Amino acid sequence: MSDATAPSPTAPTSSLLKQDERTRRRNRAETRFRAYGMAAVIVGILALILLLTSILSNGLSSFRQTFITFPVTLAEERLDPQGNRDPAEMARVTTFGYAPLLGQSFVEHVQSIGIETGLGPREMAAMISDEAPGQLRAMVLANPELVGETITLELLAGGRIDGFFKGRVTMASAERDNNVSPEQLLLAEALREQGVMETRFNWNFITAPDASGQRPEAAGLGVAILGSFYMMIVVLVLALPIGVAASIYLEEFAPKNRFTDLIEVNISNLAAVPSIVFGILGLAIFINFAGLPQSAPIVGGLVLTLMTLPTIIIATRASLRAVPPSIRSAALGLGASKMQSVFHHVLPLAAPGILTGTIIGLAQALGETAPLLLIGMVAFVREYPSAPPDGFFDPASALPVQVYNWTQRSDPAFVERASGAIIVLLVFLIFMNAVAILLRRRFERRW
Amino acid sequence: MNDMRAVERDVDTNDLKITARGVDVFYGDTHAIKDVDVDIVDNTVTAFIGPSGCGKSTFLRCLNRMNDTIDVARVEGSIMLDGEDIYDPKVDPVQLRAKVGMVFQKPNPFPKSIYDNVAYGPRIHGLAKDKAALDEIVEKSLRRAALWDEAKDRLDQPGTGLSGGQQQRLCIARAVATNPEVLLMDEPCSALDPIATAQIEELIDELRSRYSVVIVTHSMQQAARVSQKTAFFHLGELVEFGETGHIFTNPSDPRTESYITGRIG
Ligand SMILES: Nc1ncnc2c1ncn2[C@@H]1O[C@H](COP(=O)(O)OP(=O)(O)OP(=O)(O)O)[C@@H](O)[C@H]1O
Numbered sequence: 001m002s003d004a005t006a007p008s009p010t011a012p013t014s015s016l017l018k019q020d021e022r023t024r025r026r027n028r029a030e031t032r033f034r035a036y037g038m039a040a041v042i043v044g045i046l047a048l049i050l051l052l053t054s055i056l057s058n059g060l061s062s063f064r065q066t067f068i069t070f071p072v073t074l075a076e077e078r079l080d081p082q083g084n085r086d087p088a089e090m091a092r093v094t095t096f097g098y099a100p101l102l103g104q105s106f107v108e109h110v111q112s113i114g115i116e117t118g119l120g121p122r123e124m125a126a127m128i129s130d131e132a133p134g135q136l137r138a139m140v141l142a143n144p145e146l147v148g149e150t151i152t153l154e155l156l157a158g159g160r161i162d163g164f165f166k167g168r169v170t171m172a173s174a175e176r177d178n179n180v181s182p183e184q185l186l187l188a189e190a191l192r193e194q195g196v197m198e199t200r201f202n203w204n205f206i207t208a209p210d211a212s213g214q215r216p217e218a219a220g221l222g223v224a225i226l227g228s229f230y231m232m233i234v235v236l237v238l239a240l241p242i243g244v245a246a247s248i249y250l251e252e253f254a255p256k257n258r259f260t261d262l263i264e265v266n267i268s269n270l271a272a273v274p275s276i277v278f279g280i281l282g283l284a285i286f287i288n289f290a291g292l293p294q295s296a297p298i299v300g301g302l303v304l305t306l307m308t309l310p311t312i313i314i315a316t317r318a319s320l321r322a323v324p325p326s327i328r329s330a331a332l333g334l335g336a337s338k339m340q341s342v343f344h345h346v347l348p349l350a351a352p353g354i355l356t357g358t359i360i361g362l363a364q365a366l367g368e369t370a371p372l373l374l375i376g377m378v379a380f381v382r383e384y385p386s387a388p389p390d391g392f393f394d395p396a397s398a399l400p401v402q403v404y405n406w407t408q409r410s411d412p413a414f415v416e417r418a419s420g421a422i423i424v425l426l427v428f429l430i431f432m433n434a435v436a437i438l439l440r441r442r443f444e445r446r447w
Numbered sequence: 448m449n450d451m452r453a454v455e456r457d458v459d460t461n462d463l464k465i466t467a468r469g470v471d472v473f474y475g476d477t478h479a480i481k482d483v484d485v486d487i488v489d490n491t492v493t494a495f496i497g498p499s500g501c502g503k504s505t506f507l508r509c510l511n512r513m514n515d516t517i518d519v520a521r522v523e524g525s526i527m528l529d530g531e532d533i534y535d536p537k538v539d540p541v542q543l544r545a546k547v548g549m550v551f552q553k554p555n556p557f558p559k560s561i562y563d564n565v566a567y568g569p570r571i572h573g574l575a576k577d578k579a580a581l582d583e584i585v586e587k588s589l590r591r592a593a594l595w596d597e598a599k600d601r602l603d604q605p606g607t608g609l610s611g612g613q614q615q616r617l618c619i620a621r622a623v624a625t626n627p628e629v630l631l632m633d634e635p636c637s638a639l640d641p642i643a644t645a646q647i648e649e650l651i652d653e654l655r656s657r658y659s660v661v662i663v664t665h666s667m668q669q670a671a672r673v674s675q676k677t678a679f680f681h682l683g684e685l686v687e688f689g690e691t692g693h694i695f696t697n698p699s700d701p702r703t704e705s706y707i708t709g710r711i712g
């Protein structure tokens with residue numbers, strides 16, 4: 001091949017500067033694959049953006065509420081006919097005794113600031129929320145010395161008036177609506193210009209209990225948030241220790257035989273069981289057999305624990321398995337017992353994975369609706385559950401059930417509130433995921 | 448130098464520390480160790496040599512029952528430590544492993560600080576009364592493993608951040624810190640440079656005054672340098688076992704001779 005005389009570089013079989021057919025084909029395949037991947041990611045992101053914008057645009061307004069501010073004269077002859085300020089006596093005056101008082105004061109205030117309206121007193125009073133008399137009554141009964149005075153109150157405006165300021169109710173729709181008239185909207189507009197009506201941030205949406213279907217403006221998430229929170233406590237306290245203990249036993253101690261294989265398969269299957277089945281189970285066992293109260297966070301928590309356990313067990317076993325066996329040998333070789341090797345070395349290394357799995361399981365449980373419907377968490381609850389541990393047995397609602405509940409109601413104002421509740425739910429989920437990420441960062445170690 | 452080694456090579460005592468008789472090990476259906484008899488004498492270094500896959504690590508793991516942790520492994524025969532059968536049902540392998548320490552073929556430090564790595568054994572066995580005593584054990588062990596100079600300024604840094612050879616010395620320090628009676632070392636020097644190797648060999652020689660050491664090695668020179676007894680394994684069988692000097696100068700089995708001279712392996 002080479003000349004006998006001068007040693008020259010051997011003739012190259014192919015040039016590196018030119019791509020051959022095979023290389024080009026491989027590169028094309030890779031480019032295509034990247035394009036598919038990008039497309040998939042973009043579709044996912046678009047779907048997410050769509051979802052978030054729709055929820056935010058529908059729901060953000062639920063955090064704001066329209067209030068009417070005017071002086072109310074608490075006439076003594078109406079509220080305390082005996083004149084002795086005895087709360088027991090005063091309690092005999094029902095909300096029906098308070099409503100005319102509010103209406104009268106409102107009409108007087110409108111006249112006093114010089115707004116002309118063709119509305120009669122009844123129609124004007126209808127602009128105040130039906131919830132307001134009850135709130136006033138509770139306030140007066142708590143402070144009997146207020147009777148006889150004139151105090152300036154900030155009261156909820158009716159749902160339609162609130163909807164008008166949020167753009168849900170228009171003059172055109174008011175024409176066709178039995179609950180509101182265009183004249184009322186005109187008056188509302190005028191009152192807003194005078195500063196009597198104002199739409200502002202409303203904490204009560206987060207703290208207040210649910211309200212009836214006629215009073216969307218007063219409905220809040222307080223009971224639902226508390227109920228969900230209690231259930232999460234039950235799930236965390238039960239599912240984490242049981243799940244981790246079961247996983248450690250199965251992964252590190254149990255002999256590998258038919259029986260443990262069977263258990264393993266069944267745990268994986270349990271993770272795939274539809275959640276409503278757990279609801280029926282909870283109804284049959286916890287309520288009908290064990291006699292626990294309906295609608296109680298303890299029952300919801302127990303059902304969600306059953307649902308979350310497989311998730312936690314699977315995640316925990318996966319992270320235990322990911323710990324290199326050489327770590328276990330190292331500990332055993334030094335004369336550590338199996339338990340020492342697990343608790344001193346394996347578990348700390350698996351902790352980030354276990355925590356992540358637990359929080360994902362909790363997040364799943366937080367958003368679960370179907371099983372809770374079956375155990376009566378869908379009931380209309382206006383009383384806050386008391387503080388734990390008694391509160392676990394008091395009736396409560398739950399966030400996702402509240403969403404479901406509100407979407408079932410006829411008043412369109414509840415659509416906004418349901419979206420608002422979804423926002424609250426999402427904020428909790430994002431918060432939990434952030435905690436999971438932080439914990440993972442914190443505990444992650446190199447080896 | 449060589450002459451001095453030759454003198455030292457004389458077995459100091461003849462107390463049997465470990466006697467293995469008719470040991471068979473199976474991994475499922477694989478017969479990995481076939482009817483092996485070995486005597487480990489106290490205060491001596493015994494070297495296991497043989498081609499890769501012949502069962503040296505497997506047999507070594509029998510001596511502290513680390514094979515128990517492998518599900519498919521099954522050990523038959525009898526292994527006595529100080530006259531007691533270590534496979535007796537009454538024996539707790541945890542107690543056994545505190546007496547028979549081990550350095551693994553692959554360095555496996557805990558993902559903890561260097562200090563905690565070395566201190567772990569003494570802690571779980573309650574060997575140190577207080578922090579000062581523990582500090583002392585850690586320093587002594589690191590010195591013996593020739594790691595002190597490199598590690599003394601970074602005791603609180605992770606052991607996994609050390610180089611491969613340093614990690615292996617850390618594992619040696621960790622094993623030495625628990626004060627075992629028998630130390631099993633599976634190729635402790637395979638990742639070490641000649642200087643560290645020499646230091647470890649010195650350590651092995653020093654350990655011999657108090658413990659018996661069993662070392663697996665692929666280096667004939669190392670076996671010849673540090674050991675008094677040598678066992679040659681081939682395909683799961685113990686081909687030849689005897690005085691190191693005898694095996695290396697005058698092997699009785701042709702397979703031993705071909706392995707030592709580099710014809711099989
Ligand atoms: N955990 C295991 N499961 C199944 N078979 C194994 C296992 N460990 C070792 N073996 C088999 O047992 C035989 C002996 O392996 P061993 O690790 O004891 O060899 P070795 O002499 O230490 O080799 P090397 O010098 O390469 O470390 C090999 O055939 C190996 O495939």
Ligand SMILES: [Mg+2]
Nearest residue numbers: 503504552633
């Ligand atoms: Mg080996």
